[in-house]
Structures are given as C-alpha cells and as structure tokens.
Amino acid sequence: MASTEMTLAEKILARAAGRESVAPDEIVVASIDLAMSHENADLVRKSFLEIGVARVWDAERIVIILDHRVPAESEKTAATHKAIREFVHEQGIRHFYDVGRGGICHQVLAENGHVFPGMVVVGTDSHTTTHGVFGAFATGIGATEMAGVWTEGRLWFKVPSTIRIEVSGEFQPWVSAKDLILYLIGRLGADGADYRAVEFDGPAVRAMSVASRMVLTNLAMEMGAKVAFTPVDERLLAYLASRSGSTIPESDSFAADPEAEYEQVLEIDAGRDVPEPQVACPHAVDNVRPLSELKGMPVNQAVLGSCTNGRLEDLEMAARILRRRRLHPRTRLLVMPASQHIFLEAMRLGYIQTFVAAGAVINPPGCGPCVGVHQGILAAGEICVSSTNRNFVGRMGSKDSRVYLASPAVVAASAVAGELAHPEDVLEEDAA
Amino acid sequence: MSQAELRLRGAVAAKLEDNIDTDLIYPGRYLNITDREKTAEHLFELTYPEIRGLIRPGSFLVAGKNFGCGSSREQATAAVKFAGVGAVIAASFARIFFRNSINLGLPAVVSPEASAQLAAGDELEIDLVGGTILKVATGETFRAAPLDPRAVELLQAGGLIPYLKKKYAG
Numbered sequence: 001m002a003s004t005e006m007t008l009a010e011k012i013l014a015r016a017a018g019r020e021s022v023a024p025d026e027i028v029v030a031s032i033d034l035a036m037s038h039e040n041a042d043l044v045r046k047s048f049l050e051i052g053v054a055r056v057w058d059a060e061r062i063v064i065i066l067d068h069r070v071p072a073e074s075e076k077t078a079a080t081h082k083a084i085r086e087f088v089h090e091q092g093i094r095h096f097y098d099v100g101r102g103g104i105c106h107q108v109l110a111e112n113g114h115v116f117p118g119m120v121v122v123g124t125d126s127h128t129t130t131h132g133v134f135g136a137f138a139t140g141i142g143a144t145e146m147a148g149v150w151t152e153g154r155l156w157f158k159v160p161s162t163i164r165i166e167v168s169g170e171f172q173p174w175v176s177a178k179d180l181i182l183y184l185i186g187r188l189g190a191d192g193a194d195y196r197a198v199e200f201d202g203p204a205v206r207a208m209s210v211a212s213r214m215v216l217t218n219l220a221m222e223m224g225a226k227v228a229f230t231p232v233d234e235r236l237l238a239y240l241a242s243r244s245g246s247t248i249p250e251s252d253s254f255a256a257d258p259e260a261e262y263e264q265v266l267e268i269d270a271g272r273d274v275p276e277p278q279v280a281c282p283h284a285v286d287n288v289r290p291l292s293e294l295k296g297m298p299v300n301q302a303v304l305g306s307c308t309n310g311r312l313e314d315l316e317m318a319a320r321i322l323r324r325r326r327l328h329p330r331t332r333l334l335v336m337p338a339s340q341h342i343f344l345e346a347m348r349l350g351y352i353q354t355f356v357a358a359g360a361v362i363n364p365p366g367c368g369p370c371v372g373v374h375q376g377i378l379a380a381g382e383i384c385v386s387s388t389n390r391n392f393v394g395r396m397g398s399k400d401s402r403v404y405l406a407s408p409a410v411v412a413a414s415a416v417a418g419e420l421a422h423p424e425d426v427l428e429e430d431a432a
Numbered sequence: 433m434s435q436a437e438l439r440l441r442g443a444v445a446a447k448l449e450d451n452i453d454t455d456l457i458y459p460g461r462y463l464n465i466t467d468r469e470k471t472a473e474h475l476f477e478l479t480y481p482e483i484r485g486l487i488r489p490g491s492f493l494v495a496g497k498n499f500g501c502g503s504s505r506e507q508a509t510a511a512v513k514f515a516g517v518g519a520v521i522a523a524s525f526a527r528i529f530f531r532n533s534i535n536l537g538l539p540a541v542v543s544p545e546a547s548a549q550l551a552a553g554d555e556l557e558i559d560l561v562g563g564t565i566l567k568v569a570t571g572e573t574f575r576a577a578p579l580d581p582r583a584v585e586l587l588q589a590g591g592l593i594p595y596l597k598k599k600y601a602g
Contacts, residue, residue, distance in 0.1 A: 027580065043466050043506060051596045069464065076464050126504040126528060142506035142532035144592050151596055156582060190451050191498035195527050224501065226527055284451060371460045392455040392502060399478040 103339025113244030186288025305336030328418025500529025
C-alpha cells in the first residue's frame with residue numbers, strides 16, 4: 001500500500017494512536033504526553049477523587065502552574081491554592097509552579113522546555129493551542145476530562161481536517177503577528193476553524209520570532225481551532241535547545257507531507273492584506289476593524305500582557321513608545337509580564353523602569369485582569385484597549401464596559417494618546 | 433448522577449443567538465466556585481439573567497452556531513446542566529463545550545434545521561441515538577447529528593466520572 005500523505009495533525013495523532021495513518025473525522029484514542037492545568041487543577045482534583053483511583057497515571061507528565069489568581073485575591077482562592085499544593089505533594093507531581101515561581105501557564109511550559117515536536121499535549125485552558133508553535137498537537141479540554149487523563153493517560157480525539165494559511169510579503173511598520181491573526185479571525189469568523197487544525201506557514205511566518213509565532217497559535221483558538229501549528233524550523237529548534245538543554249533532531253515527521261490534503265488553503269500577503277494595525281471591537285474577537293476607522297476613541301484603561309502578548313518583544317515594543325513619555329491623564333496602564341523570567345529580563349533591559357516612570361502599574365506575572373477577577377477591573381461605561389485575547393461582555397469587569405483588542409504597540413500608543421492611536425501618531429507628535 | 437435518558441421530552445425554555453460565549457454562560461468572576469450544583473446560580477447572569485427563571489427540570493435551550501465558544505471552563509456546562517436543562521440544541525457547538533457536555537452527562541444536540549426553526553415554548557421529543565427532534569404541536573421532524581456510540585455510552589453512564597468510577601471500581 002502506498003503511504004498516505006498526512007497533515008501534521010494527522011501524523012501526530014497517528015503516532016499517538018499507534019496507527020499507520022489516520023484520516024479526518026475518524027475517532028482515535030491517543031496517548032497523552034503532557035497534561036497541564038492551572039487553578040482549575042482543583043476542579044480536576046475533585047473529579048479525580050470522585051473517580052476513586054489512588055494515584056495519577058504518570059506524575060512526571062503532569063504540570064500544574066498557578067496563574068489565574070496570583071497571589072490569591074480571596075480566602076476562597078487561597079484555599080484552592082492550598083488544596084492544589086497538598087495534592088501535588090501527595091501525588092509526587094514535581095512540575096508544580098507556585099505563586100512567584102513561574103508565571104502564565106503557556107509561557108512557563110514554553111520557557112522550561114516542557115513541550116517538544118510530535119507531542120500530544122492537553123491543558124485545562126483553551127489557549128493550550130499555543131504549543132502548536134513547538135510542533136505539538138496541543139488542545140484545551142475541561143476539568144472532568146482532565147481527571148480522565150490523570151486516570152488513564154489517554155483520550156479520544158476526532159481527527160481534524162486542516163486549514164493551511166500561507167503568509168508571504170512584509171509587514172508594514174508597527175504591524176505585527178497580533179494584527180495578522182486578528183485580521184484572519186475577522187475574515188474566517190469565531191467558528192471559522194471550529195474543530196479544525198490550522199497550519200500557518202510561508203516566508204512571513206518563518207521570518208517571525210518564536211514569541212510572535214506563539215501569538216498566532218494562541219489566538220487561533222478564537223476562530224475555534226482545535227490545534228494550530230507554525231513550522232518546526234531551525235529557529236524553533238534553536239529555541240528548544242536553549243530551553244531544554246537538549247538537541248532535537250530535525251525530522252520530516254514534524255512537517256506535513258507535501259501531498260497532504262487540506263480542507264482549505266488561504267494565501268495571505270502580510271503587507272497588502274494587513275496594511276495597518278487591526279482592532280477587535282466589542283464584544284466579539286471576530287468583530288475586527290482596521291485601526292484607522294477607530295482612531296480617537298477615548299481609552300480609560302490600557303492592558304499590556306497575557307499569554308497572547310506579554311512576552312519580552314511585546315514589552316520592548318511598548319517601551320520604545322513609552323520611553324520618556326507620560327500616560328495621558330485619563331488613561332491608566334497595567335502591565336503584566338508573562339513570566340518571572342520575562343519580568344527579570346524586562347527589568348534588566350530597563351523596560352519596567354520606563355513603564356513605571358510613564359505612570360503604569362506593574363502587576364505580577366499571571367492572567368490578572370484578562371479574566372476579570374482582580375488587579376484592574378473595569379467600571380460601567382469604561383473603555384479598555386488590551387493586548388489580551390477576549391473582549392466578551394463583562395470579560396474584564398462590568399458588563400457595561402467595552403474592550404478593544406489590539407497589538408502591544410497600539411496599546412502603548414493609545415495609553416499615551418488617551419485614545420485609540422497608531423504608534424506613529426504618538427511618535428510624530430513628539431518629533432514635531 | 434442518574435442514568436441519562438436517550439429519548440427526551442420537554443419544552444424550549446429559551447432561544448439564543450449565534451456565538452454564545454462561555455463568559456455569557458458563566459462569568460469568569462465565579463470560576464473559583466468548584467461546587468458544580470452551585471454554578472447554576474450564576475447561569476447567564478450578566479446578560480440573560482431571566483433565563484434561569486424560565487427553566488423547568490428537563491427544559492431545552494436552543495441556540496445558533498458555535499454555542500459555548502471561548503474558555504475551557506467546565507462551570508459553563510455545569511451551570512446549564514444544574515439549572516435543570518435536559519439538553520442544548522444548537523446549529524453547532526464549540527468543541528470544548530461539546531466535550532464538557534458529554535463528560536458531565538448533558539446531551540448536546542447538533543441540528544442546524546431545528547436551531548433555525550424552533551422557538552421558545554415549543555414542546556419537543558428528542559431521539560438522541562436516532563438523531564431526530566420532533567415538534568409535538570405540528571408533527572414536524574428535524575434531523576440532528578446522531579450521537580457517536582462513545583458519547584451514548586458516556587451519557588448512559590451519567591457522564592465521565594460515573595463511567596470511570598465503574599470501570600476502575602474495586
């Protein structure tokens with residue numbers, strides 16, 4: 001039999017299910033290489049205890065990171081954190097990142113070399129798709145399902161069909177991966193990739209840093225993607241070697257076969273199709289408009305951070321705009337570095353000093369206001385521009401507040417201008 | 433959890449639009465509630481608080497496409513189930529919500545036809561295995577995606593926890 005040409009999602013699932021090949025819509029049972037949870041590990045723990053099995057299937061393959069409510073904002077959360085600490089101790093789960101030891105779960109997995117090409121990764125967080133940047137089949141699941149993984153170490157999946165997105169061309173100044181993915185979500189819709197795998201490739205993607213590629217795989221979830229991938233190339237392998245201390249051999253099995261079948265192939269020219277920064281307007285991530293149509297909208301709060309855009313290059317971009325400038329009097333700026341590591345680097349490079357001098361508040365590494373529970377809640381009638389990932393009703397505070405999602409550069413420029421602004425507006429004003 | 437029936441009868445409590453996200457179903461501020469039954473108190477709290485009062489035990493919710501998009505929060509599914517909803521019928525579901533539903537023993541029924549044509553108050557009979565939705569008043573039948581045998585097994589067990597509990601008992 002001739003070998004079947006497969007997409008990357010199909011290849012990884014075939015291996016994990018012990019099969020020669022798989023095809024879209026088949027149901028397969030795959031072994032799980034890594035199972036990640038954050039505070040909802042407490043929910044998982046409760047379901048696991050109800051099932052009644054004494055030990056988790058493999059303590060080495062479980063990673064738990066506290067990030068949604070750090071440090072604990074209430075007595076209830078403190079009790080949750082405590083229960084998780086006791087559980088990881090009892091079960092011998094070594095890969096536990098407590099308050100102040102890690103940061104946002106997806107960044108912590110990346111920085112600490114937990115994910116490698118070809119792995120099947122599940123996380124009790126929808127943005128687990130982020131780890132497709134490492135050539136892993138990585139997807140979000142619920143807490144009870146995770147309790148099943150903790151019990152059995154395997155899970156059923158429907159093999160997804162794949163959408164391939166080829167990006168060529170050069171980005172305009174101040175236009176970045178965030179603008180590209182917002183444009184794509186606007187074009188395909190919030191369910192445009194439901195149940196599908198997405199492969200991002202093309203020269204413009206290969207030219208991106210690993211951090212920028214993570215923005216694509218992270219936000220692919222907002223068009224419904226089950227998993228998303230960027231290329232496993234030399235740049236990625238160098239990043240992995242630096243994090244894990246081990247070399248990963250380049251292998252054809254970490255790329256789709258040349259004759260693999262795609263449900264849809266999209267060709268995008270970064271310069272032509274995304275000529276300016278993009279903004280997702282309330283209250284849906286697919287409600288995307290070019291920045292030029294929204295400029296001048298007054299902003300009360302600007303938020304820089306999250307698993308989407310809280311990495312060093314994001315802080316660097318914002319610091320370039322904020323250096324020797326002050327925030328507009330009506331606007332407050334909250335900054336959350338995505339991890340302790342990034343926080344330290346940002347201090348060493350002077351970014352944090354720049355933010356504080358401009359009048360920003362620095363929140364600890366974590367999800368903070370992105371999930372609307374603490375560290376900067378919006379009042380009714382307030383408008384927020386945010387580098388985060390969701391702008392649903394009430395997401396960051398009052399149901400009568402409004403959130404506009406944008407790039408770190410637009411967030412920083414808007415914090416200075418006091419209204420939605422292009423970085424060039426702010427920089428020119430100064431030069432004039 | 434009791435054995436879920438594979439044939440359901442009830443009325444549509446409310447009809448919702450496309451892309452009802454997890455934050456609309458269950459706001460993030462209540463994510464530290466880990467008692468499944470208690471989540472029901474906050475169902476649709478920010479935008480449609482009236483729906484809770486319309487739900488009777490076994491009522492159905494009808495929604496457009498991509499119901500439950502967004503977060504992986506299982507509380508969104510738990511809140512729907514423990515508010516008394518017997519099944520959600522939607523043109524499509526976001527994948528994590530769909531999986532959470534089956535795992536918690538809440539039937540999630542995919543039917544673009546029914547989603548387009550049903551209204552609040554309609555009395556229905558749903559055959560989960562056969563994949564049909566009967567509108568009792570008119571005798572009209574809508575096609576639904578038949579549930580995968582694995583999903584049927586989980587629903588019959590009352591969800592993933594009782595299913596695994598039984599499997600690993602003793």
